[in-house]
Amino acid sequence: xxxxxxxxxxxxxxLRDYIRWGASRFNEAELCFGHxxxxxxxxxxxxxxxxxxxxxxxxxxxxxxxxxxxxRVAVIDLIEQRIATRKPAAYLTHEALFAGLTxxxxxxxxxxxxxxxELIEAQFSPWLEADAVANILDLxxxxxxxxxxxxxxxxxxxxxxxxxSDEALAVAQINIERYGLSDEMGLLKSDLFxxxxxxxxxxIVSNPPYVALEEWQNLPREFHHEPAMGFKxxxxxxxxxxxxxxxxxxxxxxxxxxxxxxxxxAETLQNLFPTVPFYWLDFERGGDGVLLLTAEQLxxxxxxxxxxxx
Numbered sequence: 287x288x289x290x291x292x293x294x295x296x297x298x299x300x301l302r303d304y305i306r307w308g309a310s311r312f313n314e315a316e317l318c319f320g321h322x323x324x325x326x327x328x329x330x331x332x333x334x335x336x337x338x339x340x341x342x343x344x345x346x347x348x349x350x351x352x353x354x355x356x357x358r359v360a361v362i363d364l365i366e367q368r369i370a371t372r373k374p375a376a377y378l379t380h381e382a383l384f385a386g387l388t389x390x391x392x393x394x395x396x397x398x399x400x401x402x403x404e405l406i407e408a409q410f411s412p413w414l415e416a417d418a419v420a421n422i423l424d425l426x427x428x429x430x431x432x433x434x435x436x437x438x439x440x441x442x443x444x445x446x447x448x449x450x451s452d453e454a455l456a457v458a459q460i461n462i463e464r465y466g467l468s469d470e471m472g473l474l475k476s477d478l479f480x481x482x483x484x485x486x487x488x489x490i491v492s493n494p495p496y497v498a499l500e501e502w503q504n505l506p507r508e509f510h511h512e513p514a515m516g517f518k519x520x521x522x523x524x525x526x527x528x529x530x531x532x533x534x535x536x537x538x539x540x541x542x543x544x545x546x547x548x549x550x551x552a553e554t555l556q557n558l559f560p561t562v563p564f565y566w567l568d569f570e571r572g573g574d575g576v577l578l579l580t581a582e583q584l585x586x587x588x589x590x591x592x593x594x595x596x
Contacts, residue, residue, distance in 0.1 A: 307367045307505075320399070400493045419440045422440060426493060428493070434461055441470075446471070458473055488542045489545070495525075495526055498519065530546060534540070554575075562590065
């Protein structure tokens with residue numbers, strides 16, 4: 287049996303104490319992580335630092351700082367909220383990290399966590415020459431994190447961000463304004479390419495819904511706080527992925543590339559198209575299920591994708 291929270295506040299004193307206690311409580315409650323943090327300790331640190339209005343990169347010397355009574359109550363409340371609601375921490379703090387940047391998030395969008403962040407930080411080298419990139423398209427933009435990170439990584443490029451959800455677009459707009467990128471970016475409501483004006487892009491990047499229906503139904507409670515629209519990719523998980531593969535070539539430049547995260551549906555996709563040379567990317571910080579195709583490859587295999595879609 288856990289001690290009363292008042293006893294916790296009287297017993298624990300330092301920032302280090304509360305991070306350790308929070309991690310223990312999270313492990314005891316068997317919470318699920320994976321929304322920007324990989325462990326109970328990481329998640330506890332994020333929540334405690336947020337509750338104290340401190341940055342994620344706070345110097346370790348401050349870990350032994352003693353919390354005031356009011357700070358202790360605030361931190362304990364956040365930790366207990368995380369357990370009681372099973373909401374991802376980012377929905378409690380309304381902040382998520384992606385590609386070294388912070389983004390506003392709430393339940394209208396998925397919590398940013400795509401390994402595509404590594405590709406953006408590397409400017410998609412060696413597949414693109416950064417100085418030659420003029421136009422970038424982000425499909426299913428959600429919070430706008432991929433599009434905004436691309437706009438900052440390619441300051442000379444125009445970035446268009448699309449989503450079908452009005453609620454997601456509202457969150458993306460908040461983040462675009464936060465980074466002062468309204469003039470460099472276009473935000474458009476569209477069902478993938480359906481309402482996109484004729485234009486060619488050097489890079490089309492997408493983290494679309496790719497989770498098979500049965501898999502989505504069995505995800506831990508934390509994931510069901512996120513919008514279902516951001517997950518559900520039909521019976522096989524590939525409904526939207528196939529549409530992107532079938533249509534992308536019409537919007538790529540001759541030397542353009544297409545990058546799609548298909549996550550847990552990667553094996554299904556490769557088995558469906560065993561002759562297609564998808565380039566499956568590796569990531570130093572973890573993650574998989576991200577493919578790359580060149581415009582030249584797409585021109586060869588688009589008929590095959592169209593056939594599977596029909």
